[in-house]
Amino acid sequence: MSSQTDPEDLYERLLDEGLFESEDEQLQLGEEFVSARQRFRKAIAGRDEDADVPRLGEYVERTPFSAEEVDDGTFADALAVSDVCETVDAGTSLHVALSLDRSEAAEDESHVPAGFVSLAGEEIESFLRAHPASIVYCWRENCDPCRAVGDHLADLRRDGTILEQFGLAAVYGPDNAEVLSEKYDMGGSPTTLFCAGTTIESRFMGNPGPKGLRREINTLAKNL
Known part of the structure; x- marks a missing residue:
């Protein structure tokens, strides 16, 4: 990811520049972004031959993704992010678009x-x-233990056990099996990593229950 990727700073810029807007204390995509997304999707689909569409290579450059991994819809979203958010560079726009795609795909799932x-x-x-401490939660669909761990983590965040300084990430296991296995020694879901910086301090495979999760979170928080 590019040098623009401090998550809190990026989130604030996306909100300030109109990618998101708040309504009734709920975040939703801004009207300007939705309009730009539709315009670029139409252009990429070839229905607007006069549109000036940048090369995909400009967006995948300096990211871990290849052009083959980015479909037309995601590329259109990246173009829309760049169009609406002038301070966000091309590579970061692609990361944001991919995150949006995953979030929208998971809207019907309660695992995240x-x-x-x-x-x-x-x-x-x-x-x-980007974070002094992080929790990385790996899940899959049709998985009762995954659903239980997700609910426990949501409760622990809600009651303040998970501190605001923590980075909180959810990774869909089936789509990322190779990198999860090779880089993080994950072989199944649910798996929850507790990390200090880039160091994995501990992990749980399966559902340890709220007490087990709370214990590891409190241990991690002591080092902040």
Whole structure:
């Protein structure tokens, strides 16, 4: 990810520049972004031959992604992010677009706890570098233990056990199996990593229950 990726700073800029807007204390995509997204999707689909569409290579450059991994819809979203948010560079726009795609795909899933950011496996390392402590929750669908762990994590965030300084990430295991196995020694879901910077201090496979999760979170918080 580019040098623009301090998560809190990026979030504030996306909000300030209109990618998101708040309504009734709920975040939703801004009207300007939705309009730009529709315009670029139409252009990329070839229905607007006069549109000036940048090359995809400009967006995948200096990211861990290849052009083959980015579909037309995601590329259109990246173009819309760049169009609406003038301070966000091309590579960061692509990361934002991919995160939006994952978040929208997971809207019908209750596995991603409130306050957690959906990441691809390739994004974990830069996410860990950006936070003094992080929790990385790996899940899959049709998984009762995953649902239980997600609910426990949401409750622990809600009651203040999980501190605001923590980075909170959710990774969909089936789509990221290779990188999760090779870089983080994950072999199944749910798996929850507790990290200080880029160092994995501890992990749980399966559902340890709220007491087990609370114990590891409190241990991690002592080092902040």
